[in-house]
Amino acid sequence: MTPSLHLWLIPILPLIGAAINGFFGRRLSRQTVCAVALTFCGAAFLMGLYVAARFSSLELPHAEYLGHWIRSGNFMVNFEFYLDQLTLVMLLVVTGVGFLIHIYSVGYMWEEGGFYRFFSYLNLFMFFMLTLVLAGNYLQMFIGWEGVGLASYLLIGFWFTKDSAASAGKKAFIVNRIGDFGFLIALFLLIKHFGSLNFSQVFSSIAQQPAETAGVGLLTSIGLLLMVGAAGKSAQIPLYVWLPDAMEGPTPVSALIHAATMVTAGVYMVARSHVIFEHAPNALTVVAIIGTLTALFAATIGIAQTDIKKVLAYSTVSQLGYMFMACGVAAYSAGIFHLMTHAFFKGLLFLAAGSVIHAVGGEQDMRKMGGLRQYIPWTFMTMTAATFAIAGFPPFAGFFSKDEILARAYEANPAYWFIGVTTAFITSFYMFRLWFMTFFGDYRGREAAQHSHAPAHGHGHGGHGDPHESPMIMLVPLMILAVLSVIGGWVGIGGRFEHFLSPVFGEGATAVATEALSRSTEITLIVISVAAAVLGFYLAYVLYLKRPELPQKIADSLGGLYQAVVNKYYVDEIYADLFVKPLVDGSTRILWHGVDQGVIDAAINDTADGARHVSDSARQMQSGNVRSYAGWVAVGGAVIIAYMIWMGVR
Amino acid sequence: MLHLVLFLVFGAICVAGAINLLVQSHPISSALSLVVVMASLAVEYLLLGAEFVAAVQVIVYAGAVMVLFVFVIMLLNAGVEERTKGSQVALVLGIPGVLAGGLLVAWVLIERTGTATVGLGALPGFPKTIGNLLFHDFLLPFELTSVLVLIAIMGAVVLASRPEPKNPEKES
Amino acid sequence: MVPVSYYLILSGILFSCGVIGFLIKRNIITIFICIELMLNGVNLSFVAFAAQWQHLSGQVFVFFVMVVAAAEATVGLAIIIAVFRTRETLNVDHVNLLKL
Numbered sequence: 001m002t003p004s005l006h007l008w009l010i011p012i013l014p015l016i017g018a019a020i021n022g023f024f025g026r027r028l029s030r031q032t033v034c035a036v037a038l039t040f041c042g043a044a045f046l047m048g049l050y051v052a053a054r055f056s057s058l059e060l061p062h063a064e065y066l067g068h069w070i071r072s073g074n075f076m077v078n079f080e081f082y083l084d085q086l087t088l089v090m091l092l093v094v095t096g097v098g099f100l101i102h103i104y105s106v107g108y109m110w111e112e113g114g115f116y117r118f119f120s121y122l123n124l125f126m127f128f129m130l131t132l133v134l135a136g137n138y139l140q141m142f143i144g145w146e147g148v149g150l151a152s153y154l155l156i157g158f159w160f161t162k163d164s165a166a167s168a169g170k171k172a173f174i175v176n177r178i179g180d181f182g183f184l185i186a187l188f189l190l191i192k193h194f195g196s197l198n199f200s201q202v203f204s205s206i207a208q209q210p211a212e213t214a215g216v217g218l219l220t221s222i223g224l225l226l227m228v229g230a231a232g233k234s235a236q237i238p239l240y241v242w243l244p245d246a247m248e249g250p251t252p253v254s255a256l257i258h259a260a261t262m263v264t265a266g267v268y269m270v271a272r273s274h275v276i277f278e279h280a281p282n283a284l285t286v287v288a289i290i291g292t293l294t295a296l297f298a299a300t301i302g303i304a305q306t307d308i309k310k311v312l313a314y315s316t317v318s319q320l321g322y323m324f325m326a327c328g329v330a331a332y333s334a335g336i337f338h339l340m341t342h343a344f345f346k347g348l349l350f351l352a353a354g355s356v357i358h359a360v361g362g363e364q365d366m367r368k369m370g371g372l373r374q375y376i377p378w379t380f381m382t383m384t385a386a387t388f389a390i391a392g393f394p395p396f397a398g399f400f401s402k403d404e405i406l407a408r409a410y411e412a413n414p415a416y417w418f419i420g421v422t423t424a425f426i427t428s429f430y431m432f433r434l435w436f437m438t439f440f441g442d443y444r445g446r447e448a449a450q451h452s453h454a455p456a457h458g459h460g461h462g463g464h465g466d467p468h469e470s471p472m473i474m475l476v477p478l479m480i481l482a483v484l485s486v487i488g489g490w491v492g493i494g495g496r497f498e499h500f501l502s503p504v505f506g507e508g509a510t511a512v513a514t515e516a517l518s519r520s521t522e523i524t525l526i527v528i529s530v531a532a533a534v535l536g537f538y539l540a541y542v543l544y545l546k547r548p549e550l551p552q553k554i555a556d557s558l559g560g561l562y563q564a565v566v567n568k569y570y571v572d573e574i575y576a577d578l579f580v581k582p583l584v585d586g587s588t589r590i591l592w593h594g595v596d597q598g599v600i601d602a603a604i605n606d607t608a609d610g611a612r613h614v615s616d617s618a619r620q621m622q623s624g625n626v627r628s629y630a631g632w633v634a635v636g637g638a639v640i641i642a643y644m645i646w647m648g649v650r
Numbered sequence: 651m652l653h654l655v656l657f658l659v660f661g662a663i664c665v666a667g668a669i670n671l672l673v674q675s676h677p678i679s680s681a682l683s684l685v686v687v688m689a690s691l692a693v694e695y696l697l698l699g700a701e702f703v704a705a706v707q708v709i710v711y712a713g714a715v716m717v718l719f720v721f722v723i724m725l726l727n728a729g730v731e732e733r734t735k736g737s738q739v740a741l742v743l744g745i746p747g748v749l750a751g752g753l754l755v756a757w758v759l760i761e762r763t764g765t766a767t768v769g770l771g772a773l774p775g776f777p778k779t780i781g782n783l784l785f786h787d788f789l790l791p792f793e794l795t796s797v798l799v800l801i802a803i804m805g806a807v808v809l810a811s812r813p814e815p816k817n818p819e820k821e822s
Numbered sequence: 823m824v825p826v827s828y829y830l831i832l833s834g835i836l837f838s839c840g841v842i843g844f845l846i847k848r849n850i851i852t853i854f855i856c857i858e859l860m861l862n863g864v865n866l867s868f869v870a871f872a873a874q875w876q877h878l879s880g881q882v883f884v885f886f887v888m889v890v891a892a893a894e895a896t897v898g899l900a901i902i903i904a905v906f907r908t909r910e911t912l913n914v915d916h917v918n919l920l921k922l
Contacts, residue, residue, distance in 0.1 A: 624921030626853075626914050630844050631744030638751030645754055657824050661832045668839040668859060677851045684855050687836070691862055694829075698873045700881050707865075710888055715858070715895045722899045723851055726906050741846065748841040756834045760827040763874065767823040772873040775881045783882050795889045802893035809900035 005054060007064050007081040010047050010091070011130035013040045018123035025116025034106045037119035041102045041126055045095035052088060060084050060503065063136055063200065070139075074195055080136030082199055086504045089336060090133045090268055093343050097260045098126050100477040104351050105252040107474035108358065118158060118250070125151035129261050133268065138187055138197040141269065145183065145233065148262045149176040155257060156249040168245040175242040179232015186225035193218055203275040211279045223276050223283025226269065227290065234266030235317045236294045236324060241572055243317055247309040251354030254309060259316050259350050260343035267323045267339050271332045274505055278330065288328020288412070292419050295321030297569075299426040303433070304555075304566045307364050308353050311434050315390070316346055318423060322405055325416060331408035333501040337492050338401035344488045345389035345398055348481035352383035355474055356438060359467040366437040373439040375467040378475050380439050382482040387435045389485040391428035392533045399530070400489030404498075407525055417525070421532050428536025436544040443467070653770040656697055663690040677728045681719045688712040699771035702780045829870035836863030850902050850912050854895070861891050 017040030025033050066079035102122060109118050128151055132144025150173070157169025190197060194205045212219050230236070235243040246258050257263070270277065270287065277284045295318045302314035319342050326335030357364055359376045373380040389396035392403070402424065410417035469475075491497045543551050555562045564570065621632065667687035671680045688711050695704035784792050840860030847853050865884045872880025902912075909917055 622921055624918030626917070627744075627845055627848075628738075630841075631741070631747070634744040634751065634841055634845065635747035638747040638754070641751050641754050645758055653824050657828065661828075664832065665835055665839075668836055671855065671859065672839060672843045672846070677849050677855070680847075680852050680855050684859060687859065688862060691866060694832075694866060695869055697824075698829075698869050700869050700872070700884070703865075703869060703881050703884050706885060706888060710892060711862075715892050718895060718899060719851065719855065719858075722903065726851070726903065726912060728849060728851055728912050744845040745842055748838055748845070752834050752838040752841075756831060759830045759834075763826045763830065766826050766874055768826055768829075768870070768873045769823055773876055773878065773881070775872075775878060779878060780882060780885070783878055784885070787879070788882055788886075791886055795886060795893075798893050799889065802896045806896045806900040809897070810903045 004064055005051055005058075005062070005083070007051070007083060007134055008066050008079075010044050010051075010095075010134060011127050013044045013047070014123040014126035014130065016040055018120045018127060021116050021120035021123065025120055028116065030110070030115055033116045033119055037123055038099075038102055038106070040123060041095070041099050044126065044130065045099045048091045048095040051083065052092060055088060058083070061200070065136075075191060077137060077139045077197055079140065080198070081134045082136035083134070084504050085501050086268075086271060086336065087133060089340060089501070090264075091130070093340050094126070094129050094133055094261050097343050097347050097481075098129075098256060100480055101252050101256045101260070101347065101351065104255075104354075104474050104477040105250075107471050108252055108354055109250060112250075114158065118155075121151055121154045121158070122252075122256070125155065125257060125262075129265070132265055137199060138190065138202070141272075142180075142183065142187065145229070145265060145269075146180065148257070148265060149173060149180070149233070152176070152246070152253075152257050152262055155253040156246045158249055158253070162248070165248040168242075168248040172242040172246050175239050176232050179229045179239055182225040182228025182232070184229075186222045186229065189218065189222050189225070199272070206275050206279055209279060211281060213281055216282065217280070219276055219280040220283045223273070223280040224286060226273055226276070227283065227287050230266030230270050230324070231290065232266075233269075234263045234320045234324070236266070236290050236321060237297060240294065240298065240317050241575060244310055244313045244568070247307070247313050251309065251350055251357065254313070255347045255350035255354070258313065259346035263316060263320055264323070264339050264343070267320065267327065267335055270324070270327045271336055271505075274327075274330075274332050277327070284328055284330065286328075288325050288416060291321045291324025291326075291328050292409075292416050293321070294318070295325060295423045296419050296426075297321075299423045299430065300565060301568050302430045303426065304562065305430075306367055308356065308366050308369075308434060308438065309350070309364055311366075311430060312346070312349055312353060315349075315427065315431065318427060319346065319390070322402065322420065322423075325409060325420065326405040329408050329412035329416065331405060332505045333498040334401065334404040334408055336501060337497050338405055341389070341397035341401040341485070341488050344481055344484040345386040345396075348382060348386040348478060348485055349390065351474075351478055351481065352379050352386065355379040355470040355478065356383075358470050358474070361467075366434065368444050369438045370441040371439070371443040372467055375443075376469045378469060379478065382475075382478040383439075384435070385482040385485050387431050389489075391431050391536060392424055392529060394530065395486070395489070397485050397487070397489035400492040403526055403529055404492060406529055407522060410521075410525055421529055424529055425532035425536050428533040429540050430536075432537050432540035433544050436540055440545055441548070653697060657694070660690040660693045660697075663687075664694070675730050677723050678720065681716060681723060684719075685712050685716050688716065697770060698768065699773045700775040702775050702777045826870055826874045830867055833863045833867035833870065836860075836866065839863075848913050848915060850905070850914050850917075851899075853914060854898055854902070858891065858895065861887060 017037050020036050021028075021033055025036075028036075061082060061084040063083070064081040066081070068076065068078045070077040102119075105118065105122065109115060112118070125148060128144045128147025130144070132141050132148060135141035135144060153169045153173040156172050157166045159165045160169070187197060190202060194202050196202055196205075206219065209219070216224075228239075232239040243258055243263070247254055249257075277287065298314045298317035298321065302311050302318065305311045305314060319338070323335040323338050323342070326332070326338060355376065356369070356372065356379060359372065359379065360369060363369065385396065389398040392399045394400075406417055406420045406424070409420050543554075567573075621628075664687050667683045667690065671683040671687070674680050674683060688707060692704040692707045692712070695701075695707060837860050840856045840858075840863060843856035843859065844853055847856060865887055868880045868884045868887070872878060905917060906912060911917070
């Protein structure tokens with residue numbers, strides 16, 4: 001029996017940091033707040049490294065039991081932790097990237113109000129995310145699941161005095177909730193049919209059952225419902241609408257939560273539940289289809305966005321689609337690999353975008369940027385590394401992970417692969433579009449600054465002349481992430497990463513892979529995907545550097561189609577009309593006017609009115625007139641006499 | 651026979667006096683009608699043999715109480731009473747009510763007494779016997795009524811006295 | 823030999839007249855007089871019953887009733903005088919300040 005690693009410390013440390021900052025942060029100095037936040041987050045990271053160091057000596061999967069939670073008849077849920085290779089990957093990614101973003105945030109948020117609140121929420125988020133990752137049963141994972149949604153709401157709406165930020169936070173939470181509903185029903189089904197939520201127990205029970213290939217059975221339903229939850233958390237169709245709005249939050253939040261960690265929780269959950277999905281191939285197909293479609297859909301929207309963060313948001317949705325596509329074709333390790341590399345380069349992209357925004361004093365519209373590479377060279381270099389990584393240029397990280405996915409997709413169904421390659425082309429195009437518009441050409445910010453100051457985020461520096469480079473504390477994390485974006489993919493060479501994760505996912509997938517895909521097909525696929533990336537680069541170069549007047553002409557000629565893309569295919573408006581408006585109207589008319597005012601208020605008010613009416617009638621008797629009193633006495637006397645006579649006679 | 655005739659005659663005078671009381675509009679006429687009623691009631695008492703009660707009725711009731719009434723009527727210079735719209739309850743509900751109640755009581759009493767009759771001077775109420783009863787069996791109520799009369803006197807004096815004029819130069 | 827019920831009927835008539843007078847009269851003093859009429863009617867029935875049951879306590883009670891009636895008339899008239907002094911009217915319909 002391996003001795004306990006005290007895994008419970010890993011989530012608890014950031015929680016302590018959150019508590020200290022949350023309760024006392026108002027009275028502490030900024031330096032103290034930073035120190036507290038960074039210390040506890042760093043401590044969690046160090047513990048993650050310690051676990052990694054001890055990893056080879058552990059008997060896996062390693063489960064740690066902390067205490068019991070629910071005991072209800074035969075149903076038991078405990079506080080327990082679960083460690084295997086998948087957990088280790090997620091743990092290191094979450095704590096490592098999280099720690100870097102904490103450091104970055106110190107510089108980014110230094111002049112903001114509510115400094116302690118931000119770091120308290122950030123640590124709180126780390127706590128929930130680590131609970132999610134280290135959980136040993138579905139219910140504990142659900143705590144983390146809900147908790148990261150809460151932290152996301154708090155952080156998106158950080159500048160809550162701004163209407164759009166508060167609404168964005170609400171939207172994120174509500175859409176997440178819809179997904180969580182599906183997740184919960186899946187949990188209920190699991191409880192009903194397997195009597196437990198513990199990973200080991202559930203998976204071993206399911207492994208003994210045959211796969212459901214026909215129709216929609218129990219396991220398929222569970223799988224589909226879990227996918228609903230994942231679609232909400234990881235922003236897939238149809239529940240992706242909250243992610244672009246979530247860009248209202250500070251940029252480190254977008255980097256941490258909406259690029260590197262929270263949105264990957266859905267992928268992690270699907271990967272963890274792979275046993276269920278393997279026994280429900282129809283559900284898995286749905287996962288793949290949703291992932292593929294989302295990847296393409298979001299990429300097309302990203303082409304026409306002008307806000308630098310929105311482009312990255314849609315890019316995140318698209319890349320998450322890739323991860324789900326990978327899981328959907330049972331290439332779980334490829335999906336997790338892409339999750340890891342994506343954390344590196346997308347996190348870097350967001351942080352660098354934050355640096356850019358910081359440099360130009362709050363402007364987020366790319367049309368007002370340009371030629372920034374001479375002003376902010378370090379940011380430019382790191383962002384370049386990330387852009388090449390995401391576009392899939394070798395030998396950067398993104399190339400290896402994306403290629404792995406595309407290869408697996410090709411084996412499963414060439415249609416997936418084709419859409420994947422198209423999406424890769426579009427990805428490359430819009431990323432280099434962003435790159436060219438931001439860093440090349442002339443700086444268009446000056447003439448715009450003369451017209452209006454429009455700081456899109458809370459900085460409000462407003463037109464302080466030339467763009468300036470960010471301080472070192474913001475640049476160091478960028479550099480570290482840039483290095484990781486370059487070398488991070490090299491762990492995948494020769495299938496080493498897949499091999500590492502194979503005890504979790506089984507050797508089956510890999511065995512099929514090496515047989516089905518011959519060497520020459522593989523090379524062809526690689527060449528095609530690299531060509532797609534290069535094509536995207538070239539197209540962006542032409543349209544945004546060489547002939548900058550062309551995009552406008554193309555947009556004009558496409559007319560309505562272009563308008564639709566710019567307006568995100570009007571999805572938000574459709575949702576508002578189809579779902580939000582009827583709900584709000586129904587709630588107003590039925591629940592508020594009908595039930596609350598009509599029934600509950602009316603019951604009380606009418607009772608009071610009734611009492612008043614009765615007493616109004618009763619007080620007519622007290623007229624002050626002696627004769628009427630005598631009249632009543634006479635009548636009363638007669639009644640009583642009659643009654644007594646009647647009683648006597650009976 | 652004589653008993654019955656006497657009863658009927660003086661009974662008729664009683665009822666006539668009562669109805670006259672109701673019909674008259676000036677209070678003094680009502681008061682005097684009441685005196686008539688009391689006088690004829692005294693005769694009725696005599697027919698039943700209650701001599702002492704009859705005497706007390708005339709002396710105290712008709713002779714003192716009614717005189718007091720007449721004094722007050724003349725003191726307050728009460729005129730013919732004006733017709734004001736009072737309460738409908740009293741007229742609409744009260745009168746039928748009292749008639750119904752009275753009829754019911756009368757019916758019960760008549761049924762219970764059946765055909766019992768009393769003769770002329772059935773129960774002689776000599777002052778001596780009544781005095782004996784008052785001072786032996788009913789001593790306590792007797793003493794209490796004297797206290798009651800005392801209280802009534804004090805109350806009347808206080809209630810009817812004029813309020814004292816206030817000294818305007820009083821120091822506070 | 824007169825049936826007792828005759829006396830009772832007479833007593834009832836007097837009492838009812840008293841009550842009706844109480845209800846229809848508007849002068850306070852007249853209403854008071856009707857109260858006295860009611861008491862007289864009751865006295866008669868006391869004496870009649872005493873005669874029927876050959877029990878003298880009926881007559882003694884009549885004596886007490888008269889004493890109480892006298893005391894009550896005294897105090898009542900004193901009140902009427904006090905009311906007249908403040909309200910300047912003897913019409914009972916105008917003395918209705920105790921209303922809601």
